[in-house]
Amino acid sequence: MKFTHDVIVIGGGAAGLTAAGGCALFGLNVALIEARKMGGECLNDGCVPSKALLAAAKRAAEANETTRYGITLQPPKVEWTGVHKHIHDAIAAIAPHDSEERFEEMGCEVFRDWAQVTGPQSVDVGWRTLTAPRIVIATGSKAAVPPIEGIDSVPYLTNENLFDLDVLPDHLVIVGGGVIGMEMAQAFRRLGSAVTVVEPDELMGRDDPESVAVVREVLEGEGVRFVKGLAQKVEGKDGAIRVTVGEEQIDGSHLLIATGRKANCEGFGLEEIGVKMGRGGIETDDRRRTSVKGIYAIGDCRDGPRLTHVSGYEGSNVALEITLGLPTKVDYSALxxxxxxxxxxxxxxxxxxxxxxxxxxxxxxxxxxxxxxxxxxxxxxxxxxxxxxxxxxxxxxxxxxxxxxxxxxxxxxxxxxxxxxxxxxxxxxxxxxxxxxxxxxxxxxxxxxxxFSTVPKKWAGFLAGMRRRFS
Known part of the structure; x- marks a missing residue:
């Protein structure tokens, strides 16, 4: 079979960019497909904007503590338009690292359109059919929205639209006390919003409870309110949201759903060609090979940990395996x-x-x-x-x-x-x-x-005695 490329990578986020760039730098003919924004979730609505927001919030918090170290500051004046600009300036500053132009310079052929996998070695993109002996699926993840009564009839935020807010929420109600929920709770509280976090289980459940307890104490001291329970019902409209948790009704101006991520692996034709799916996404082995020979799945779309640095690590591994033939099993013992x-x-x-x-x-x-x-x-x-x-x-x-x-x-x-x-x-x-x-x-x-056990102590005592005797 005559192939159009050596490898086809679907997805221009952390995993796909690392895999595509690595293969291209080794001289392979790479097709990189991305229909949305280059850089994926991390750049556009994840790590970068959230850390920019946290930086702004930290500056406000420092000024709110008006006297410290013998230095007195003026209370902060928070201008949301300026915070919004800072967030998007940070995205714009980093965007060239993940841009179409940069990866074309590396040697990738970049396609900005939707991909449909039509076989173990073929992908339709736009009006073209691309073929390659290896295909890498790196389609990422999307916000997981729980089946709360009324959720489809009210406006709500996820990380995918949170950073486009044009006003600072008066009262942000956050459903979910994981990483995103806790970071955004502190950020918006420090910027002046009232914040309530609703979580039925333990806050930041995968972390050490003693560490989480320290953070909870700090956030409560800053004014974040925590409600333990399941969000059963939501109702309202723009600027007026009500969340029912057990017998309690929480009224806020904005609702943020922060209950985790789910794999974005539907609609690409994968199941139709025999790629097996698990509860958490595409099933893979330790080398990130799927059930279909020649097709890999890396990053958030497969069943496994969802972190930007994990996506980059898996992208590097797959690039080495495809280019040099080195079997590269993932090792998360030090994740x-x-x-x-x-x-x-x-x-x-x-x-x-x-x-x-x-x-x-x-x-x-x-x-x-x-x-x-x-x-x-x-x-x-x-x-x-x-x-x-x-x-x-x-x-x-x-x-x-x-x-x-x-x-x-x-x-x-x-x-x-x-x-x-x-x-x-x-x-x-x-x-x-x-x-x-x-x-x-x-x-x-x-x-x-x-x-400092018995044997070293005895040896030290013996040496001291010898010195006293012969010195």
């Missing part, structure tokens, strides 16, 4: 994620709960607080802690809550994967004063019982 509240919540590897479920009483936990970290004390930002989850001296996971907690994950990624050790980290020279000293302190604490 990190961060919730960018203030303080941040950072997790890598297993939580304490997960580790105890798998390894029982073989698990030990070492905990260091930022109250003992001298950089944190000097800045009066000492709220939070680091928990190191261990099996023996091996790191299984780390949970951190505190200022810039996400920046402290790297050494634990090395430890979990065996590229470093707690002993190496505990004996490292760390610049003073830095927050990263907490990592060294936790690692040293793991070794402290061994270093």
């Amino acid at each position: 990190p994620w961060v919730t960018y509240t203030d303080p941040e919540v950072a997790q890598i590897g297993m939580t304490e709960k997960e580790a105890r479920a798998k390894h029982g009483d073989k698990v030990t936990v070492v905990k260091e607080t930022f109250h003992d970290n001298e950089r944190s004390l000097a800045e009066a930002k000492d709220k939070g802690h680091l928990k190191l989850v261990l099996k023996g001296k091996k790191v299984l996971g780390a949970s951190i809550v505190g200022t810039n907690a996400g920046e402290l994950l790297l050494p634990f990624a090395q430890s979990i994967t065996g590229k470093s050790s707690t002993f190496a980290l505990g004996s490292a020279i760390i610049a003073y004063p830095t927050r990263s000293e907490i990592s060294k302190a936790a690692a040293f604490q793991a070794w402290e019982p061994t270093v």
Whole structure:
């Protein structure tokens, strides 16, 4: 069969761009298909706009604390038009990295249209039929909207239209207490909105409960209200929304649905050609191969973790497999994620709960607080802690809550994967004063019982006695 391309990539988000760019840089003839905006969710309505919003909210929060460190500031004046401009300026600044022009320069042939997979090696796009021995599906995810009574008859926000708001909500009611819900709750509260979060289960349920408790306390102190329960009914119109939770009715101006994401894998003809689907998206093996030979699925569209850095990682893996023939299985033993509240919540590897479920009483936990970290004390930002989850001296996971907690994950990624050790980290020279000293302190604490055990103490005593006798 004569092919039009070496590989066809469907989706111009983090996963698809990484795979397409990698294959093109190795000299392959790549077709990259994207019908919506280049850059996908992360650039346009996910990571970038949300972090820009959080930055604006943090500036307002700092000014709201009018006197600190002996310095007095004026209370902030929040202008939503300026915040909106900042958000979209951030998107525009990063957009060239993901642009059609950049990937054409790399050697991709970019198609801005809808794709229909018509066979294991063929894709219809617009008026053309493209063929290739390898097809990569990277169609991402979309907001998951729960079946709440009345949801189809009221205006509501998701991350896909939240950042296009032309007014600051008077009272934002958020259904969902996960990462998106908690970040947006703090951001809008700091900018002046009243905020109520409705969540039937535990807040940020995949994170360590002790870390989440710290963040909840901070958000409640800032005025965010939490209601535990299931949103059963919504009603209202623009500017006047009512959410029923049990016996309580919550009245707000805007409703944000933040109950997670679901795979965007329908309408591409995949099931018709035999690609198997699971509950969470396209089924794949550890090499991200689907049930149809020659077709891969990477990023949010497949069943698995949905994070931008995971999408990039899988895109790189598939690019290496297609270009060099290297089988590249995914390894999520050191998977990190961060919730960018203030303080941040950072997790890598297993939580304490997960580790105890798998390894029982073989698990030990070492905990260091930022109250003992001298950089944190000097800045009066000492709220939070680091928990190191261990099996023996091996790191299984780390949970951190505190200022810039996400920046402290790297050494634990090395430890979990065996590229470093707690002993190496505990004996490292760390610049003073830095927050990263907490990592060294936790690692040293793991070794402290061994270093100062009976045998080393006896040896130290023996040497001291010998010196006294012969000096």
